[in-house]
Amino acid sequence: MATIYLDYNASTPIAPEVGAAMRPLLEDAFGNPSSGHWAGAPAKVAVENARGKVAALLSCHTDEVVFTSGGSEANNLALKGLFFRRNDRPSHVIVSVIEHPATLEPCRFLERLGARVTYVRVDGAGLVDPDDIRKAITKDTFLISVMHANNEVGTIQPIAEIAKVAREHGVPLHSDAAQSAGKIPTRVDDLGVDLLSIAGHKAYAPKGIGALYIRRGIDIEPLVHGAGHESGRRAGTESALLTAALGTACEIAPPWIDATGIRQLRDVFWENLRAAFGDRVVLNGHPVLRLPNTLNVSFVGRVGADILAAMPDVAASTGSACHSGEIALSPVLKAMGVAPEIGMGAIRFSLGRGTTPEEIDGTVDRLKWALA
Incomplete structure (x- = not known):
């Protein structure tokens, strides 16, 4: 039986164009990008070309892009980097309760x-x-951090409205855009953010690479101190291989932003589930303000992990965990006030560029069998 991958919010495959961009760099451009000789020059060019492509996706200046090892490091750099610039002054940060653990x-x-x-x-x-x-802002607030779109239910936050509030009070705003970059627009001036994190492996690049946008004028303390790479904001020799991968992923992303085909396929999936299970299936998250690829549903009175275990050829994620026979809701669903008998049956299906109608039909068939 063919396997079906519907867990693109967890990790995406490397796009063919990204793989093609990486391949030459496995043998060439081996020099240190910071070296001043012929061997380092191609690596330096590859890194800076990649920086320009990331900046183009975000519509920012190239010197506002700092390469990191991924979204988690980018979030840590934003939060801790600003905190450690406080010089022991009273510090207050505001975050949403449904942030990714990389922020919480x-x-x-x-x-x-x-x-x-x-x-x-x-x-x-x-x-x-x-x-x-x-209402939460105080005179000591040094940062507001609200994710652009939730990784579990896909709900898109009113970042531009939050940014207006932040600007009125002179507080920088950070947004974790790991799930949104390449799926919906992430132009930093339209969002009004001062810092924004992206992760390569959520956007068809490899794991181990990400970036933090830092608006000009925002000063952070590095988490990694060393030889002053990334304009002194993140020490460590840059990887021409991985930065080129992220740059290419950003370069090929625009045609997929707000992709109608993926959104329509997701909506057909939901309609088919409703037709098959009626009131026994419930949508989690905002019905409209949601990532175009994300469908988080609960099968009432069932356990999501048990459902997925009954159809091991389908890769998806559950919204609950079983520990010693007890079902624990995900913190996101719990914060949303989802009832336990509904939340324990949650499954997140996240579609991607490679998802086909046949895979959606096959998943619905498998669910009918698993829930019979």
Whole structure:
């Protein structure tokens, strides 16, 4: 039986164009990009060309792009980098309660160092209310961090509205765009963000590469100190191979942004599930303000992990975990107020560029069998 991959929010395959861009760099451009001789020059060119392509996707200046090892490091650099510039001044950060652990765990670390963190709630669709952000701001607030789109349910946050609130109070705004880059527009001036994180392996590049956009005028303390790479913001010799991969992924992304075909296929999937299971299947997340590829549904009264175990040829993610016989809802669904009997049956299906109608039909057939 053919396997079906519907977990593109977890990781994407490397796009053919990305692989083609990487292949020559496995043998050539082996020099250090920081070297001033002939061997380092091709590597330097590859890194800076890649930086330009990332900047083009984000519509920012090339000197505002800092390469990192991925989205987690980018988020850590944004949060900790600004915190450590506070010079022991009182520090307060605002984040949404449904952020990825790559944001929430750095916040918990900063709390151990004396920072105060406000975790802003979301509504039943997973949306942050900009007024809640406004009410949470204090004179000590040094950063607001709200993800652009949620990785589990796909809900897209009102970042531009939150940015307006942040600007009114002179507070920088960071957004984790790991899930949104390449799927929906991420032009930084349209969003109004001051920092923005992206991750290569969510956008058809390899794992181990990402970037942090830092608006001109924002000063951060590096997490990795060394020889002053990345304009002194992130030490460590850049990888021409991986930066070229991310650059190419960003270069080929525009035709896929707000891709009608993927959105239509996702909506057909949902319609087929409703036709097959009626009220036994429930949509999680916002019905409209949602990533075009993401469908998070709950099969009422069932356990998502058990359903996926019954159809091992389908790759997808559950919204609950089983520990010692007890079902624990994902923190995202719990924060949204999803009832346990609904949330325990959650499965996230995330489509991608390679998803076909036949795979959607095959998944629905397998679900009918698993839930019979």
